[in-house]
Amino acid sequence: MRSKKDPDRSRQAKGNFSRRGFIRGVGIGGGALGTGLLENAAEAAPATAASAGPGPVPITLNINGKPVNLTVEPRVTLLDALRNRLDLTGAKRVCDRGTCGACTVLMNGKSVYSCSVLAIDAQGKAIETIEGIAEPGKLHPVSAAFWNHDAQQCGYCTPGFVMAAKGFLAEHPNPNLEDVEHGLGGNLCRCGTYMGVRQAVLEAARTLKTQGGKNG
Amino acid sequence: MQAFEYSNPASLKEATALLAASWGEADVLAGGTDLISLMKDSLHTPKRVVNIKSIHELGGIVRTAAGLRIGATVTMDELARNAEVRAGYPALADAAAGIPSPQIRHMGTVGGDLCQRPRCWYYRQGFGLLAMKEGKSLVTGGENQYHAIFGGGPAYFVSASSLGPALIALEAKVRLLSAKGARVIPAIEFFVTPQDESTREIALRPDEILTEILVLAAATHSATYEVRQKEALDWPLAAASVAIKMKGPVVGSARIVLGHVAPTPWEATAAGEWLAGKNITVETAEAAGKAAVEGAQPLSHNTYKVTLAKTAVKRALLAAAKVRA
Numbered sequence: 001m002r003s004k005k006d007p008d009r010s011r012q013a014k015g016n017f018s019r020r021g022f023i024r025g026v027g028i029g030g031g032a033l034g035t036g037l038l039e040n041a042a043e044a045a046p047a048t049a050a051s052a053g054p055g056p057v058p059i060t061l062n063i064n065g066k067p068v069n070l071t072v073e074p075r076v077t078l079l080d081a082l083r084n085r086l087d088l089t090g091a092k093r094v095c096d097r098g099t100c101g102a103c104t105v106l107m108n109g110k111s112v113y114s115c116s117v118l119a120i121d122a123q124g125k126a127i128e129t130i131e132g133i134a135e136p137g138k139l140h141p142v143s144a145a146f147w148n149h150d151a152q153q154c155g156y157c158t159p160g161f162v163m164a165a166k167g168f169l170a171e172h173p174n175p176n177l178e179d180v181e182h183g184l185g186g187n188l189c190r191c192g193t194y195m196g197v198r199q200a201v202l203e204a205a206r207t208l209k210t211q212g213g214k215n216g
Numbered sequence: 217m218q219a220f221e222y223s224n225p226a227s228l229k230e231a232t233a234l235l236a237a238s239w240g241e242a243d244v245l246a247g248g249t250d251l252i253s254l255m256k257d258s259l260h261t262p263k264r265v266v267n268i269k270s271i272h273e274l275g276g277i278v279r280t281a282a283g284l285r286i287g288a289t290v291t292m293d294e295l296a297r298n299a300e301v302r303a304g305y306p307a308l309a310d311a312a313a314g315i316p317s318p319q320i321r322h323m324g325t326v327g328g329d330l331c332q333r334p335r336c337w338y339y340r341q342g343f344g345l346l347a348m349k350e351g352k353s354l355v356t357g358g359e360n361q362y363h364a365i366f367g368g369g370p371a372y373f374v375s376a377s378s379l380g381p382a383l384i385a386l387e388a389k390v391r392l393l394s395a396k397g398a399r400v401i402p403a404i405e406f407f408v409t410p411q412d413e414s415t416r417e418i419a420l421r422p423d424e425i426l427t428e429i430l431v432l433a434a435a436t437h438s439a440t441y442e443v444r445q446k447e448a449l450d451w452p453l454a455a456a457s458v459a460i461k462m463k464g465p466v467v468g469s470a471r472i473v474l475g476h477v478a479p480t481p482w483e484a485t486a487a488g489e490w491l492a493g494k495n496i497t498v499e500t501a502e503a504a505g506k507a508a509v510e511g512a513q514p515l516s517h518n519t520y521k522v523t524l525a526k527t528a529v530k531r532a533l534l535a536a537a538k539v540r541a
Contacts, residue, residue: 050223050224050230051221051222051223051264052221052223053220053221057222074219074221074265075217075219098252098253098319098320099449110322111318111319111322112319113249115252116248116252117252118245118248118252120222121245121248121269164318167318168318181447182447183318185317185447185448186318186449187448
């Protein structure tokens with residue numbers, strides 16, 4: 001099939017995702033979230049129940065347990081807000097069409113494709129990203145199991161797989177191999193490391209259980 | 217993605233007032249698993265997006281005297297896990313659980329499954345629903361391995377709905393609401409084969425919201441069987457949903473509906489009627505499968521779908537009747 005130019009890209013460069021906005025976003029990344037930076041806060045109309053936009057509107061997201069204020073157009077996806085505005089670049093933009101799973105984050109504990117959620121629509125939800133699952137310098141048991149089983153090659157799909165696996169294990173603490181295959185059906189790995197990923201998730205299930213069943 | 221105004225109404229009255237009389241003005245946002253991609257590809261360029269997830273009455277699965285009322289914003293995950301749906305309407309639970317991606321099941325909604333646009337790659341690449349160029353179909357002479365084997369054109373895309381075939385087999389109804397009032401139509405009438413580019417593949421009007429699905433009290437054995445190419449996220453190559461009402465030891469009546477073989481879910485009426493008065497055995501299930509694909513008109517690259525559809529019917533019937541092959 002002939003591929004069509006994504007008109008989105010050029011418009012975003014001119015519009016909301018300006019270099020200026022991106023650089024400004026970098027300043028509130030990582031653990032220093034919640035500084036309440038608003039871009040043109042005075043001009044932006046608040047997101048009321050009735051309607052918001054199409055211009056930038058202030059929103060509040062709850063990311064990794066902390067409230068974060070930012071100003072985005074309603075068309076901005078959660079993925080783009082995380083990556084381009086908040087410097088949380090763990091979730092990856094690959095297919096950007098809700099198919100590959102590289103952008104997976106947890107929303108109220110459930111895995112979702114952050115490319116297919118509007119940032120404005122993610123308000124009021126507990127959003128968990130790969131950056132927030134372990135203390136700095138430490139690995140979450142799921143991440144550690146991926147390391148142990150060489151469950152990545154290029155690594156681009158890995159943050160999404162880890163988040164999908166974390167969400168899956170919270171609901172299925174005692175999975176068998178078939179459960180794992182089915183439970184990770186929403187993530188693709190171009191390098192084909194599925195064998196390692198499956199073993200890693202089984203090991204993570206065992207580790208989490210010996211830690212008292214707490215998946216966090 | 218074109219910029220839009222985002223509305224977040226708390227009531228259906230507010231929501232319907234925000235919709236417009238013609239397509240292109242406003243789009244309804246539920247799970248977003250299709251709409252956001254459609255907007256990224258500029259296939260939908262609404263001026264306003266109306267989020268309906270804050271409308272409390274659109275959620276929940278409730279038992280009523282007549283059967284089950286399934287709210288439009290119930291997610292596929294909720295539907296697949298619901299104990300009443302699993303016990304009374306396995307065809308629906310199977311179809312929802314069949315979606316291989318937990319991420320899609322967590323966000324995707326029942327209403328969105330019915331209203332999603334076709335996955336036909338000609339449509340998705342901007343060639344329109346009928347994919348016509350200079351009066352000729354690009355599909356019939358092109359890459360049509362995933363396209364229709366029933367219907368005979370001019371539309372050759374296949375309905376992408378996972379729940380549609382099951383809802384038709386179960387004789388479900390859908391409720392559509394506009395500012396002017398509500399109408400309730402049989403699920404089979406919700407799906408439409410467009411004859412030109414100005415019509416859509418569903419009966420929903422631009423000023424309407426699909427609010428709920430009404431499934432009759434369960435007195436049927438039902439099942440859905442999907443044939444998929446891979447375990448990861450994709451749409452089935454062919455599927456069948458069946459609902460059987462027994463009359464003593466034999467079939468009283470049966471409804472067989474094929475999925476992913478036509479621009480709408482495709483009811484195999486004759487095959488269902490043929491089963492009346494018979495026991496479900498491997499032999500009768502196979503014969504019903506054969507009857508269900510009678511008259512198929514495969515395109516240049518999809519004859520294999522005839523065999524898959526036939527087998528899907530057989531396996532769905534055996535699953536519904538709990539007969540081991």
